[in-house]
Amino acid sequence: MHFRVILKIIGFLLILIGLFMLLGIPFSIYYGSDDIPALLISGLGTALVGAILWITNKMEFREEITKRDGYLIVTLGWLAASFFGTLPFIIYGAIPNFTDAFFETMSGFTTTGATILNNIEAVPYGLLFWRSMTHWLGGMGIIVLSLAILPILGIGGMSLYQAEVAGPSKDKLHPRVQETAKRLWAIYVLLTLAETILLMFGGMSLFDALCHSFGTLASGGFSTKNASIAYFNSPFIEYVIIVFMFFAGTNFTLHYFALKGKPFNYFKDSEFRFYFIFILFVVLSITLYLDIHNSQPLENSFRHAAFSVVSILSSTGFVTVDYERWAPFFSEIFLVLLLFGACAGSTSGGVKMVRYQILLKNSLLELKRLLHPKAVLPVRQNNEPISNHIISKIAAFVLLYIFIFLFGSIALSITGLELSSAMGAVAACLGNIGPGLGSTGPATNYANVPELGKWFLSIIMLLGRLEIFTVLILLSPSFWKK
Amino acid sequence: MHFRVILKIIGFLLILIGLFMLLGIPFSIYYGSDDIPALLISGLGTALVGAILWITNKMEFREEITKRDGYLIVTLGWLAASFFGTLPFIIYGAIPNFTDAFFETMSGFTTTGATILNNIEAVPYGLLFWRSMTHWLGGMGIIVLSLAILPILGIGGMSLYQAEVAGPSKDKLHPRVQETAKRLWAIYVLLTLAETILLMFGGMSLFDALCHSFGTLASGGFSTKNASIAYFNSPFIEYVIIVFMFFAGTNFTLHYFALKGKPFNYFKDSEFRFYFIFILFVVLSITLYLDIHNSQPLENSFRHAAFSVVSILSSTGFVTVDYERWAPFFSEIFLVLLLFGACAGSTSGGVKMVRYQILLKNSLLELKRLLHPKAVLPVRQNNEPISNHIISKIAAFVLLYIFIFLFGSIALSITGLELSSAMGAVAACLGNIGPGLGSTGPATNYANVPELGKWFLSIIMLLGRLEIFTVLILLSPSFWKK
Numbered sequence: 001m002h003f004r005v006i007l008k009i010i011g012f013l014l015i016l017i018g019l020f021m022l023l024g025i026p027f028s029i030y031y032g033s034d035d036i037p038a039l040l041i042s043g044l045g046t047a048l049v050g051a052i053l054w055i056t057n058k059m060e061f062r063e064e065i066t067k068r069d070g071y072l073i074v075t076l077g078w079l080a081a082s083f084f085g086t087l088p089f090i091i092y093g094a095i096p097n098f099t100d101a102f103f104e105t106m107s108g109f110t111t112t113g114a115t116i117l118n119n120i121e122a123v124p125y126g127l128l129f130w131r132s133m134t135h136w137l138g139g140m141g142i143i144v145l146s147l148a149i150l151p152i153l154g155i156g157g158m159s160l161y162q163a164e165v166a167g168p169s170k171d172k173l174h175p176r177v178q179e180t181a182k183r184l185w186a187i188y189v190l191l192t193l194a195e196t197i198l199l200m201f202g203g204m205s206l207f208d209a210l211c212h213s214f215g216t217l218a219s220g221g222f223s224t225k226n227a228s229i230a231y232f233n234s235p236f237i238e239y240v241i242i243v244f245m246f247f248a249g250t251n252f253t254l255h256y257f258a259l260k261g262k263p264f265n266y267f268k269d270s271e272f273r274f275y276f277i278f279i280l281f282v283v284l285s286i287t288l289y290l291d292i293h294n295s296q297p298l299e300n301s302f303r304h305a306a307f308s309v310v311s312i313l314s315s316t317g318f319v320t321v322d323y324e325r326w327a328p329f330f331s332e333i334f335l336v337l338l339l340f341g342a343c344a345g346s347t348s349g350g351v352k353m354v355r356y357q358i359l360l361k362n363s364l365l366e367l368k369r370l371l372h373p374k375a376v377l378p379v380r381q382n383n384e385p386i387s388n389h390i391i392s393k394i395a396a397f398v399l400l401y402i403f404i405f406l407f408g409s410i411a412l413s414i415t416g417l418e419l420s421s422a423m424g425a426v427a428a429c430l431g432n433i434g435p436g437l438g439s440t441g442p443a444t445n446y447a448n449v450p451e452l453g454k455w456f457l458s459i460i461m462l463l464g465r466l467e468i469f470t471v472l473i474l475l476s477p478s479f480w481k482k
Numbered sequence: 483m484h485f486r487v488i489l490k491i492i493g494f495l496l497i498l499i500g501l502f503m504l505l506g507i508p509f510s511i512y513y514g515s516d517d518i519p520a521l522l523i524s525g526l527g528t529a530l531v532g533a534i535l536w537i538t539n540k541m542e543f544r545e546e547i548t549k550r551d552g553y554l555i556v557t558l559g560w561l562a563a564s565f566f567g568t569l570p571f572i573i574y575g576a577i578p579n580f581t582d583a584f585f586e587t588m589s590g591f592t593t594t595g596a597t598i599l600n601n602i603e604a605v606p607y608g609l610l611f612w613r614s615m616t617h618w619l620g621g622m623g624i625i626v627l628s629l630a631i632l633p634i635l636g637i638g639g640m641s642l643y644q645a646e647v648a649g650p651s652k653d654k655l656h657p658r659v660q661e662t663a664k665r666l667w668a669i670y671v672l673l674t675l676a677e678t679i680l681l682m683f684g685g686m687s688l689f690d691a692l693c694h695s696f697g698t699l700a701s702g703g704f705s706t707k708n709a710s711i712a713y714f715n716s717p718f719i720e721y722v723i724i725v726f727m728f729f730a731g732t733n734f735t736l737h738y739f740a741l742k743g744k745p746f747n748y749f750k751d752s753e754f755r756f757y758f759i760f761i762l763f764v765v766l767s768i769t770l771y772l773d774i775h776n777s778q779p780l781e782n783s784f785r786h787a788a789f790s791v792v793s794i795l796s797s798t799g800f801v802t803v804d805y806e807r808w809a810p811f812f813s814e815i816f817l818v819l820l821l822f823g824a825c826a827g828s829t830s831g832g833v834k835m836v837r838y839q840i841l842l843k844n845s846l847l848e849l850k851r852l853l854h855p856k857a858v859l860p861v862r863q864n865n866e867p868i869s870n871h872i873i874s875k876i877a878a879f880v881l882l883y884i885f886i887f888l889f890g891s892i893a894l895s896i897t898g899l900e901l902s903s904a905m906g907a908v909a910a911c912l913g914n915i916g917p918g919l920g921s922t923g924p925a926t927n928y929a930n931v932p933e934l935g936k937w938f939l940s941i942i943m944l945l946g947r948l949e950i951f952t953v954l955i956l957l958s959p960s961f962w963k964k
């Protein structure tokens with residue numbers, strides 16, 4: 001383990017985070033809010049701690065980072081960001097309780113969007129901007145993590161989706177990571193700006209438009225309004241957000257190809273087709289149900305269905321309507337949707353479509369294999385054969401995910417939450433979605449979750465965001481042996 | 483396909499079934515019930531149809547049966563049994579509706595135990611005996627199927643648990659099947675007799691003791707009483723049934739070794755240990771909860787917890803208490819338990835412990851594999867390494883199972899059932915357990931499920947009983963090609 005290198009990198013991260021905290025100040029000045037001292041102290045303090053770590057830890061030129069260092073950097077990075085990220089909330093006093101502040105910031109950096117704030121609109125502008133910024137920074141981290149770092153670490157059998165970097169057999173982080181990251185971030189920034197302009201066109205202020213674009217592209221879900229997107233009462237804004245939530249759930253390399261003039265690559269990608277058709281099917285089914293049972297215009301039913309489904313499946317968590325009130329069984333339907341997630345290589349959380357798709361293909365192929373026991377019939381994804389080794393890795397991930405969901409729900413319910421709400425909360429936090437069910441559902445928030453439950457859910461968010469194994473591996477004794 | 487051989491075997495099966503129908507007549511005579519004509523007509527009629535099929539279809543001596551024939555025989559066998567098995571109920575008029583009668587008989591032969599009878603005690607003795615007999619015959623079929631036939635057909639990656647027969651590479655049914663089946667049936671009969679004697683010792687009549695032993699060893703769940711086991715109000719009887727339900731959920735080859743003087747083989751088997759510890763953990767947790775929240779003696783809490791948990795996990799479905807009323811969240815807990823099942827090679831249904839165990843081991847090993855990417859670290863079960871090929875087969879099965887559970891629940895809810903009851907019903911029928919949740923739960927039955935839903939659930943029971951693939955493969959076009 002190269003602890004000095006690790007500390008130096010965490011230091012660098014904290015300098016960045018500190019500087020980003022200051023970006024809310026212009027809005028504080030413009031709106032005359034009184035949170036400038038809190039932002040200044042937090043931002044400069046965080047950057048100072050970062051600078052000390054950076055300066056005191058020397059790294060030899062081109063010192064190589066191992067996989068183990070990688071695991072530790074990723075988990076420590078998210079923890080350090082969530083820890084220092086609480087400072088503005090605590091110093092200002094908007095969230096005086098540390099547990100709450102940590103939950104809120106972890107929810108931000110993991111792009112979950114679960115909130116403990118009962119009155120979001122009472123929080124000053126600069127802090128709200130920082131709150132949405134945690135999403136955006138978390139999303140940036142996830143893009144480079146999921147498309148460049150995790151495949152090298154070999155997590156969850158996703159390495160095959162990574163043409164840009166070397167396979168999982170290499171033990172060193174690849175230098176091309178930086179190149180890949182830069183390109184993907186450019187797309188991320190571009191999409192954020194595009195949505196911001198469209199939202200302003202739809203009537204949002206620059207402030208609201210930026211905050212909601214941060215929340216959308218990161219598939220986060222923090223809003224600046226108590227009523228979330230319902231506040232704006234604008235079909236145009238809702239459609240814009242539906243489209244960009246859908247984009248946020250798409251593999252960013254596909255956006256990259258589209259911008260390079262290959263827009264048809266979207267539908268050449270097997271996972272994207274699955275994602276698209278799955279959403280279409282669920283949205284149209286729910287639209288049909290709502291149209292039969294509600295006396296609203298068809299467009300209304302479609303918009304509410306599309307917004308809710310895309311919001312949950314992309315793991316964003318914005319809300320326009322309390323879908324649990326459509327009918328009692330929608331709680332169960334949305335509980336299932338909470339366990340999906342969108343595409344790999346996006347900012348979305350959860351299991352991801354491609355894992356289910358490959359396992360489902362494997363299940364259906366099994367019928368053929370039984371009929372032709374001597375034939376070699378591998379699952380194919382984008383025309384590439386997928387080995388049983390990868391299938392076994394994917395199965396390992398999905399089973400562990402469901403295991404954590406089930407036992408986490410029971411554990412959380414012991415802290416005092418009703419079991420169905422606990423199931424919703426764990427599914428929503430593990431999938432980095434935000435709103436769960438019942439007392440943690442779309443019509444409410446996480447304020448009333450018991451203290452212990454908030455810590456538990458903070459860890460669950462981190463586990464989900466870092467694809468479980470990245471965090472769990474740190475608990476393995478053999479990780480720490482030479 | 484050797485259709486003549488297939489028909490001949492189905493004919494043989496029907497002769498047996500017809501003869502077994504007559505076995506209830508002594509009880510009808512003893513109790514003076516008026517169902518003797520119905521049993522005679524049904525029994526002799528079924529045997530006659532069987533005899534015609536047997537005689538008109540010639541089979542060359544030692545004509546070989548292929549795997550494809552095997553699939554067809556198994557599915558057709560269960561369908562034919564369930565079809566002809568309805569005759570006594572319909573001719574007598576105890577269940578005049580064919581849908582209901584088919585549901586009840588399929589529930590019997592698949593050892594599910596879900597009933598549509600609102601007043602079981604109004605049904606005459608001979609018919610009730612036949613009803614319990616369908617369980618027992620179904621259980622006999624399952625033992626030979628799961629331990630001798632399915633491994634040859636290569637279903638669900640279970641072939642490795644079969645030391646007695648050849649591996650899945652052979653294309654012909656192994657002649658040793660007969661030998662294995664005989665030994666296992668002897669154990670099945672022995673255990674049934676042992677339970678019958680103990681239940682009589684506990685105060686049951688021979689009739690009730692036999693019927694309930696049939697229901698226990700087959701992990702069925704049909705009772706002769708409306709209140710199921712609660713009727714007898716006898717802790718002794720409940721403990722006897724707990725133990726035998728537990729036995730019914732144990733791999734029958736372990737019983738075989740035990741009877742050959744190797745009782746310690748139970749705990750040498752990895753799946754058995756998992757099954758045992760899992761049950762112990764759940765029972766003790768629930769006992770603790772009940773002891774804290776109910777003002778009953780500890781023994782009461784333990785007995786009710788043990789009975790309910792063993793009944794569901796062994797996929798039997800006998801009832802002593804409405805566990806859904808312990809607390810609202812017990813519905814969710816039992817819904818999860820409905821998705822487990824007991825040991826492979828037992829009469830229990832569902833996914834089975836060993837599949838979850840292997841997948842779970844695979845998930846935990848993944849952490850080690852990430853740390854030592856170059857090491858070969860296979861999952862081991864009973865000290866045998868398990869290839870990724872098998873892991874992929876098991877994942878294929880489990881995913882398909884959960885997929886059918888989820889989409890089946892939604893489909894069933896469209897027929898008019900509330901979604902949570904539909905989920906309970908599909909989980910309970912797919913796992914061949916019996917009582918589901920809510921309106922199909924332990925305190926009620928399946929009488930009010932809509933007509934279409936009953937057909938749907940009948941198919942679900944068959945799918946679950948035959949480990950899904952056996953049935954689905956018949957729907958594949960390439961199955962029917964030369």
